[in-house]
Amino acid sequence: MSDFLHFSEHTLQEVALVFMACVYVTRIVWFLRFAAGKERQGQTGSGATSPTKGFIYSWANVAMPWAMESTRTKPSLYVQFVLFHLGVTTAIGLSFVIPYAPALLENGLLVLILQIVIGLAFLVGVRRFIRRVSDPYMRAISTPDDYFSLLLLTAWFFFAVLAVPNNSAGGEWHLLMYFWLTAFFLVYVPFSKISHYLYYPFTRFYFGRSMGYRGVYPIRRVHKAKTS
Amino acid sequence: MKKSTAEESRSHKAQVVVDRLGKKLNRQIVGSMVACVHCGLCTDSCHYVLSNPGDPTYAPAYKADRIRKIFKRHYDWTGRVFPWLVGAKTVMTDEELEELKDISFGKCTNCRRCSLNCPMGVDFATMNRMTRGLLVSVGIMPEGVATVSKDQWELGNQMGVLKEDYLETLEWMEEELQDELDDPSAKIPVDKEDCAVVYSINPREAKYDPRTIGDAAKIFHAAGEDWTMPSDGWDMTNFGLFSGDDELGGAVARHLFDRVQELGGKKLVISECGHGYRSTRCEAPNWAKYDVPFEMESSVETMLRYVKEGRIKLDKTRNSKPVTFHDSCNLARSCGITEEPRELLNLVCTDFREMYPNREENYCCTGGGGAMSMSEYTPRRLKSGKVKAEQLKATGAKVVVTSCHNCVDGLTDVIRHYELDMEVTQLVNLVAEALVIEKPARVPTVVEDLPLAGRRIVVADDEPDQLLYLATVMEDYGATVYQAASGDEALTLVRKEKPDLVTLDLAMPGRPVTEIYEVLRSDSELEGLKICIITGRPEMRELIYQRMETPPDGYLDKPLSEDDLLRGVRKVLELSHQEV
Structure with a gap:
């Protein structure tokens, strides 16, 4: 391993991580400085709903594609969502495994599984980019950040697939590309839409709590066989 | 800086x-x-x-x-x-x-x-x-939002209903109720203190659909409820929800809450209105920063409670047409009221069919968010009602029930625009229809006595079918009717025949009806003439109501049932039962 690759796997990542953590903390502090709206009225709805049940249901929503019409009626988009985010998680994990636990990647089966998972995410990234470019509704709501983030993530998946075996015998360029892209993301993510996961727990908490307070969440699915 | x-x-x-x-x-x-x-x-x-x-x-x-x-x-x-x-x-x-x-x-x-x-x-x-x-x-x-907000700020209700008109409507409904039940003890109590229930309504009920007030009164009477309606602060709607004006929202709500407290009411019952319920029950305490010390419930919950407590009895066979239910956005998606109306519907009609999707996934009636007051967007609104029309049609129902006044108007427009064979009604109407009252209601003698006998009426409508229908009904009830197919024809007939009443459609060929209206109102020889607007274009009503002239004496939405037409015309002519 060259010194440059070593630097890319360790020092570069650590500096980028610290930067990201600092920006994230700043971001959360900024967000929490806005006062949370409160409900003064009495609770509505049946006993089956409550603020607590509401926000738990809301948080669990991500794992319940049947809960919303938008995911229930578009199963392929939900599958893409799952694959894409599994790929992200795996590729992030890889950036720790390679420098700190490389021995794990001596297991050929594990390498294959990781490559399949990240490879599928890469394909989803390509599919998502095509959808964003070709669908007029998606184009109308897309910002440069939406295109840029998706393109870069897709490229990152590509290099992550190559980096999984952690083999530099044929050259280090693919590992270097993977780690430099990882570092770039760590710096870029807090400024982009990719940081949505930072807000997800908050938005779903407040929306779910409010909907629970008002008797809407958890939604009952009875008598809905024909729901579109 | x-x-x-x-x-x-x-x-x-x-x-x-x-x-x-x-x-x-x-x-x-x-x-x-x-x-x-x-x-x-x-x-x-x-x-x-x-x-x-x-x-x-x-x-x-x-x-x-x-x-x-x-x-x-x-x-x-x-x-x-x-x-x-x-x-x-x-x-x-x-x-x-x-x-x-x-x-x-x-x-x-x-x-x-x-x-x-x-x-x-x-x-x-x-x-x-x-x-x-x-x-x-x-x-x-939008201009309509400004107008309605102004009315609610200045007159305390969003349709600019004057106090005397509101009280007169209550009196009229009380008379109707007493007559129908043949029971002088059937009352619509106003400003009665320390009641168990204070009933608040949407001004649309007082202005365009008093039947719902009468029906609610019938139900309260049958249940033996200790109830009242306030003479002031009776509007439970709140345009602050639509305009985003929290200050208006708070002021309107405070007016209503204060009135309930002054009357010593134990519970505020909110008539069937989606935005009214949501704004009063859920949002208003936040806007007004008001800790409400009394209970609040939707009249749907009240009616269901009466049935469960055995306080009213229903005969569901009286509502035998196929019925479907439209969930109001505000009730289903913002207040969680989805099951109560269904439970009640199954008790009051024989053929209830679900609409799909339903409950919190139902599509908007197109009239939500104050859209009914924004006439500049009407064509867009009606075009966007396509999905709603398809949803309604798929049920095969003849009646769509909704617990929201905006939805009543929105759905009526959609049904008319897409030519669906349906009518819109509310639970309160179905419950009142199915109500079993021990003492059989006396058959009203008014029909036998020809309630419009001796009245001279000019009816103006450019649609021949409508014209014939309106004229036939009024003639059947004893009126002498003169038919006009345009505003100018109506004007000529009015000047010649000097009728008691002229009914005007708002969209007729020739001179704009607003001009005809202005001429009728400004002609000193026609001083006692009553004018009633009968239109299928509710979005145009502001053309008349925003004018400087005295507003019309009555307003009726098409399509009109025979009963509604007769009731409306009698109201405009100020005919009490004693007179007929």
């Missing part, structure tokens, strides 16, 4: 909007501003999108981005540092605010369907209401 170049060139209104946006932000709103990932999953949840294929400007995320970009440019540092990257953009001119108005008021009914379909929990409807509030605060809003 020296202003930046951008601030100097920004219009005053745009600057105010930018400044006030910062004051409106709370954590929930900011979360909705920053969390959208533009995944597009909300797109197909919007009835505007579904009914206008190929136009992405209706997509909820697109609409949300119109305000989101301003937020990002001024209040989110990613947008301040990299505006081009995240689509941040300020607002500079009044024209841009007008465009925002078109989106906020004209392309969204705040129905919240997209909010419930967002994987991130972005509540666009709440953001949109905030946007409306910002625009209203600088005077940018």
